[in-house]
Amino acid sequence: MNDAKFITFEGIDGAGKSTHLAFVADALRALGKQVVVTREPGGTALGESLRNLLLHEKMHLETEALLMFAARREHIAQVMAPALARGDWVISDRFTDASFAYQGGGRGLDRGKLNALEQWVHPHLQPDLTLLFDVPLDVARARLDATRTLDKFEQEKAGFFDATRTEYLRRAAEFPQRFRVIDSTQPIDAIQQQLRALIESMAG
Numbered sequence: 715m716n717d718a719k720f721i722t723f724e725g726i727d728g729a730g731k732s733t734h735l736a737f738v739a740d741a742l743r744a745l746g747k748q749v750v751v752t753r754e755p756g757g758t759a760l761g762e763s764l765r766n767l768l769l770h771e772k773m774h775l776e777t778e779a780l781l782m783f784a785a786r787r788e789h790i791a792q793v794m795a796p797a798l799a800r801g802d803w804v805i806s807d808r809f810t811d812a813s814f815a816y817q818g819g820g821r822g823l824d825r826g827k828l829n830a831l832e833q834w835v836h837p838h839l840q841p842d843l844t845l846l847f848d849v850p851l852d853v854a855r856a857r858l859d860a861t862r863t864l865d866k867f868e869q870e871k872a873g874f875f876d877a878t879r880t881e882y883l884r885r886a887a888e889f890p891q892r893f894r895v896i897d898s899t900q901p902i903d904a905i906q907q908q909l910r911a912l913i914e915s916m917a918g
């Protein structure tokens with residue numbers, strides 16, 4: 715039986731997604747699942763080239779949205795769809811909710827255009843579970859400042875992340891059946907306990 719599931723990790727930069735990705739993958743493997751861990755933008759050779767442009771070059775807002783979806787089209791064709799078809803679990807560090815949150819919320823691109831791109835690129839594919847790591851902006855900012863050199867998105871101002879976070883939370887309310895909002899101000903251990911329980915219930 716193909717019990718493959720598609721799980722996405724979302725949140726503003728510094729919320730803690732990457733910290734928990736490997737944990738969830740390991741927990742699933744311990745339950746006997748084959749797991750593919752991937753990320754967006756990226757996940758394929760072409761997608762990683764597009765990621766490099768997207769994270770470092772200035773471009774028109776619509777170019778940015780189109781390239782995000784171009785990378786996604788390739789990612790679905792080469793990695794996600796084949797993995798799900800053979801029964802693997804797919805865990806992606808970001809997916810289309812990020813386009814709605816960053817290009818839509820953060821940059822103000824019309825949601826209708828994003829809906830059209832989503833309908834074009836993946837009319838039938840949606841995550842089974844989307845983990846939204848939610849933190850106030852000042853917490854995320856302090857975590858980023860402490861740990862890394864900032865890319866194009868991470869250098870955006872508070873207003874951008876405020877709008878990004880608001881759009882993520884709006885989508886979580888719109889699609890409650892697949893979203894789980896994780897209070898990412900909790901200690902890492904507490905979050906992982908919660909994630910373990912979720913994964914165990916999902917993996918049956």
Ligand SMILES: Nc1ncnc2c1ncn2[C@@H]1O[C@H](COP(=O)(O)OP(=O)(O)O)[C@@H](O)[C@H]1O
Nearest residue numbers: 727728729730731732733857861898900901902
């Ligand atoms: N719950 C947490 N409590 C304290 N620090 C955290 C927590 N989650 C993540 N961090 C730290 O914050 C930084 C950014 O986390 P990261 O997982 O890279 O965020 P993201 O992938 O969402 O941008 C890392 O140094 C990480 O160790």
Ligand SMILES: Cc1cn([C@H]2C[C@H](O)[C@@H](COP(=O)(O)OP(=O)(O)O)O2)c(=O)[nH]c1=O
Nearest residue numbers: 727754755782808809812813816817867868
């Ligand atoms: C997938 C996606 C990512 N992004 C942005 C969000 C992030 O700032 C950036 C890269 O994501 P991410 O992999 O989370 O960055 P990092 O490795 O630094 O944690 O791309 C969008 O703006 N739209 C999208 O559709």
